Amino acid sequence: xxxxxxxxxxxxxxxxxxxxxxxxxxxxxxxxxxxxxxxxxxxxxxxxxxxxxxxxxxxxxxxxxxxxxxxxxxxxxxxxxxxxxxxxxxxxxxxxxxxxxxxxxxxxxxxxxxxxxxxxxxxxxxxxxxxxxxxxxxxxxxxxxxxxxxxxxxxxxxxxxxxxxxxxxxxxxxxxxxxxxxxxxxxxxxxxxxxxxxxxxxxxxxxxxxxxxxxxxxxxxxxxxxxxxxxxxxxxxxxxxxxxxxxxxxxxxxxxxxxxxxxxxxxxxxxxxxxxxxxxxxxxxxxxxxxxxxxxxxxxxxxxxxxxxxxxxxxxxxxxxxxxxxxxxxxxxxxxxxxxxxxxxxxxxxxxxxxxxxxxxxxxxxxxxxxxxxxxxxxxxxxxxxxxxxxxxxxxxxxxxxxxxxxxxxxxxxxxxxxxxxxxxxxxxxxxx
Amino acid sequence: xxxxxxxxxxxxxxxxxxxxxxxxxxxxxxxxxxxxxxxxxxxxxxxxxxxxxxxxxxxxxxxxxxxxxxxxxxxxxxxxxxxxxxxxxxxxxxxxxxxxxxxxxxxxxxxxxx
Numbered sequence: 001x002x003x004x005x006x007x008x009x010x011x012x013x014x015x016x017x018x019x020x021x022x023x024x025x026x027x028x029x030x031x032x033x034x035x036x037x038x039x040x041x042x043x044x045x046x047x048x049x050x051x052x053x054x055x056x057x058x059x060x061x062x063x064x065x066x067x068x069x070x071x072x073x074x075x076x077x078x079x080x081x082x083x084x085x086x087x088x089x090x091x092x093x094x095x096x097x098x099x100x101x102x103x104x105x106x107x108x109x110x111x112x113x114x115x116x117x118x119x120x121x122x123x124x125x126x127x128x129x130x131x132x133x134x135x136x137x138x139x140x141x142x143x144x145x146x147x148x149x150x151x152x153x154x155x156x157x158x159x160x161x162x163x164x165x166x167x168x169x170x171x172x173x174x175x176x177x178x179x180x181x182x183x184x185x186x187x188x189x190x191x192x193x194x195x196x197x198x199x200x201x202x203x204x205x206x207x208x209x210x211x212x213x214x215x216x217x218x219x220x221x222x223x224x225x226x227x228x229x230x231x232x233x234x235x236x237x238x239x240x241x242x243x244x245x246x247x248x249x250x251x252x253x254x255x256x257x258x259x260x261x262x263x264x265x266x267x268x269x270x271x272x273x274x275x276x277x278x279x280x281x282x283x284x285x286x287x288x289x290x291x292x293x294x295x296x297x298x299x300x301x302x303x304x305x306x307x308x309x310x311x312x313x314x315x316x317x318x319x320x321x322x323x324x325x326x327x328x329x330x331x332x333x334x335x336x337x338x339x340x341x342x343x344x345x346x347x348x349x350x351x352x353x354x355x356x357x358x359x360x361x362x363x364x365x366x367x368x369x370x371x372x373x374x375x376x377x378x379x380x381x382x383x384x385x386x387x388x389x390x391x392x393x394x395x396x397x398x399x400x401x402x403x404x405x406x407x408x409x410x411x412x413x414x415x416x417x418x419x420x421x422x423x424x425x426x427x428x429x430x431x432x433x
Numbered sequence: 434x435x436x437x438x439x440x441x442x443x444x445x446x447x448x449x450x451x452x453x454x455x456x457x458x459x460x461x462x463x464x465x466x467x468x469x470x471x472x473x474x475x476x477x478x479x480x481x482x483x484x485x486x487x488x489x490x491x492x493x494x495x496x497x498x499x500x501x502x503x504x505x506x507x508x509x510x511x512x513x514x515x516x517x518x519x520x521x522x523x524x525x526x527x528x529x530x531x532x533x534x535x536x537x538x539x540x541x542x543x544x545x546x547x
Contacts, residue, residue, distance in 0.1 A: 248489060250455070250489040250490050250492065250493045251455055251489070251490045251493065252490075293497075294496060294497045294500045294501075295455075295459060295490075295493035295494060295496060295497035296493060297489075297493065297496065299489070299525060318524065318525035318526050318527065319524075319525075320524055321524060337526050338526055339525070339526045339527065339529070339530070340525055340526075340527075343496055343500075343530075344530075367488070367489065371488065377486075421488065
């Protein structure tokens with residue numbers, strides 16, 4: 001009889017264990033189904049918490065997301081809480097978070113006030129017991145799953161801890177995937193914004209070379225990033241005058257692009273009623289100085305050509321000296337002194353003028369051309385640029401062809417690597433007679 | 434851009450190595466200058482002898498530093514600029530802004546005179 005009774009108890013206990021195991025498996029299965037189809041991290045987190053509370057028989061639960069790469073990780077917490085009790089929401093305190101970040105293992109506390117590990121922690125009176133499990137993705141702590149207060153004044157036990165750890169482990173990859181998916185979405189959104197900005201910026205540059213009788217004029221701008229800080233422009237002022245300019249905003253990317261748009265608006269607002277290049281620069285400097293940080297500035301070359309008298313008046317704000325290539329195969333730089341725009345208030349600029357003779361070509365460029373870097377980190381440099389300009393022969397008076405030649409030489413020099421800086425050139429040629 | 438900060442006579446010398454190209458370097462440099470201002474050390478020399486590249490953002494860092502020091506009663510003098518940087522300063526006309534010296538000793542001495 002004793003044997004029978006013992007056997008009966010054994011079977012009953014085994015039965016109970018198996019029932020519990022089946023219960024746990026069904027919880028895990030249910031959880032897997034609930035979270036596997038979603039990429040919405042908020043939904044996933046809520047599903048995990050609600051199932052954890054039910055499985056462990058707790059009053060409340062939350063997941064604290066942790067970004068360990070942030071300087072102060074706990075500042076980036078996102079909390080979700082589901083409560084089955086009337087208590088106010090409970091949260092993991094900083095000491096427990098710190099413990100979890102260091103130990104990365106489950107934590108079971110049934111008598112918070114008497115726990116040696118957290119003697120100095122001021123516990124919320126309504127916390128009677130709590131159980132935490134780390135959510136680890138590739139051994140990195142990405143979150144902490146916590147349940148609070150075993151129902152019916154009970155205590156959490158080791159089997160609760162084991163089950164919560166399994167739930168946390170099973171959830172980790174899904175949470176991480178959802179987080180990565182959201183990051184990717186945000187990245188695509190930024191990319192779309194940048195593409196839009198790039199399109200807007202391209203439209204600000206002249207769209208096609210103008211039709212002129214005795215002159216040929218064209219420019220080109222290649223940006224190292226989707227938006228750039230280089231800028232060129234030309235504009236017919238009246239029957240006799242055309243304005244040409246080329247500028248370079250310090251830096252690259254969005255901040256340079258915004259400043260570039262600002263500069264273009266400033267210049268376009270000036271050129272129609274101010275006839276002196278140096279005065280245009282003086283006014284542009286004042287405006288840019290007021291709207292930029294000390295470290296941001298623009299270099300700019302600006303000229304006004306009279307196509308009847310063939311006189312080019314020009315002024316420069318710290319820009320690379322442009323080249324004048326003559327039909328007799330000589331070349332010189334137009335040296336003009338002036339500080340870049342936006343650095344100091346009240347700068348004065350100088351005007352200078354030259355006569356463009358038949359077959360003369362003016363080549364204005366940004367430093368991205370001469371600073372094209374070879375794989376061995378050697379710059380393209382002025383010598384190569386001068387060689388290219390002189391070697392162009394008859395192509396010198398066809399702006400698009402001259403720019404092609406120079407840019408192709410830069411690409412060949414840099415081994416067709418990705419551009420490290422914006423490259424811009426503008427060519428004004430007086431057609432040979 | 435990496436640099437060492439040394440004190441020489443009554444100057445603080447930034448010996449910069451590598452490339453001066455803007456980016457996060459600017460922030461670090463700004464903070465270091467601010468610390469010097471707080472300590473009332475306002476005579477700064479930038480030794481460019483070991484700089485192998487500087488672009489317009491790099492110039493921006495120097496200008497930012499120059500303006501900060503000048504606004505606080507100090508100055509930044511440059512020394513040992515190579516041919517390329519000298520040409521960059523000349524084209525941008527910034528050679529009229531920065532007091533540039535052929536050697537560190539000459540830059541340090543310039544502070545003694547003023």
